[in-house]
Amino acid sequence: xxxxxxxxxxxxxxxxNLVPFIxxxxxxxxxxxxxxxxxxxxxxxxxxxxxxxxxxEDTEPPPPxxxxxxxxxxxxxxxxxxDVGEDNDVTSFRHLNAANPDYxxxxxxxxxxxxxxxxxxxxxxxxENRAPYKHLIQLMDIFKEGEFPEVGITLN
Amino acid sequence: MADSGSKVEKIKKPGYHIxxxxxxxxxxxxxxxxxxxxxxxxxPLTAMIxxxxxxxxxxxxNFSATGDAFFMSRPGIVLPSAxxxxxxxxxxxxxxxxxxxxxDALKPEGGxxxxxxxxxxxxxxxxxxxxxxxxxxRKAPKEFNGQLNVQADENTQLLYIKRxxxxxxxxxxxxxxxxxxxKGQ
Numbered sequence: 001x002x003x004x005x006x007x008x009x010x011x012x013x014x015x016x017n018l019v020p021f022i023x024x025x026x027x028x029x030x031x032x033x034x035x036x037x038x039x040x041x042x043x044x045x046x047x048x049x050x051x052x053x054x055x056x057e058d059t060e061p062p063p064p065x066x067x068x069x070x071x072x073x074x075x076x077x078x079x080x081x082x083d084v085g086e087d088n089d090v091t092s093f094r095h096l097n098a099a100n101p102d103y104x105x106x107x108x109x110x111x112x113x114x115x116x117x118x119x120x121x122x123x124x125x126x127x128e129n130r131a132p133y134k135h136l137i138q139l140m141d142i143f144k145e146g147e148f149p150e151v152g153i154t155l156n
Numbered sequence: 157m158a159d160s161g162s163k164v165e166k167i168k169k170p171g172y173h174i175x176x177x178x179x180x181x182x183x184x185x186x187x188x189x190x191x192x193x194x195x196x197x198x199x200p201l202t203a204m205i206x207x208x209x210x211x212x213x214x215x216x217x218n219f220s221a222t223g224d225a226f227f228m229s230r231p232g233i234v235l236p237s238a239x240x241x242x243x244x245x246x247x248x249x250x251x252x253x254x255x256x257x258x259x260d261a262l263k264p265e266g267g268x269x270x271x272x273x274x275x276x277x278x279x280x281x282x283x284x285x286x287x288x289x290x291x292x293x294r295k296a297p298k299e300f301n302g303q304l305n306v307q308a309d310e311n312t313q314l315l316y317i318k319r320x321x322x323x324x325x326x327x328x329x330x331x332x333x334x335x336x337x338x339k340g341q
Contacts, residue, residue, distance in 0.1 A: 018201045025208035032215035041227060042241035043305060043333035046321075077314075129315035133308055136317065137236040137336055144240035153332075155318045155325070 044140045046153055073123040077131050084109050103142055110146030122150035228260040236310035238336040247303040250320045259284055264295045278323035285327035304329035
């Protein structure tokens, strides 16, 4: 690097000192190698964000009871179908293919629920014991995309 | 050294004492003398800087401020993939494989819990989780957040996942995380 002066007699051919760069890069590479996360795994959380015990013990006054009863939004996963329900009003969607289920109707239902109950972020997910784990994860993904991140999974 | 006789020897300048078997006189002279054929060897550093830059960018993309989370992978388990995920944090890990449940966790005092349980109600795992919770609360109550990671093969029946979740919640670990691979990896 250097400035050339027209007609000047001095040479403008300077060399950049690369030794500090190498020192810096070496230190940076050592630090990043030590802190790199190699696993690349992530998690799907089942419901509300975790609370520490101290936070749970904070005694805040309980929220007032809602003026009208809360509608229970439920999704039930079976091996061959999905039932969605608002209280006792249950609709069944068949999987087109159990190995690769079609969730378009469920996505549409969640969008309807979001329009009807914009303040709601929770629903209850019940599952048949024989259903595969990957379908549960796919449903969790769909719920989070449909802005229902607080999913309660029934263990019965 | 002077001789008392007629002959006086000059003091000789000492040369190289450690010599290789084949001393390269010519090369040494060219490197040290101010003659025309002076050798000035320089290491080309540009390629090294390029390599370092690429490496730094790659490692920055993999950077995790919290470091690697505690995780014990099990051969043969294909984790399900999900799009809406959060980064995994260190927490006790319940794994299910081939009809057995495994608990892996780090103790607050150091050391590791490794446990296998084939019972239906996972009584050993529940007991270990309760004891771990007590240990954490005794040492640092604020550090206990009730997080539990669960891993299983994507085709595992949900019955076993629910058993693992039930064991966790009954032991007081109520924030269950399913370990997944992010979509696109």
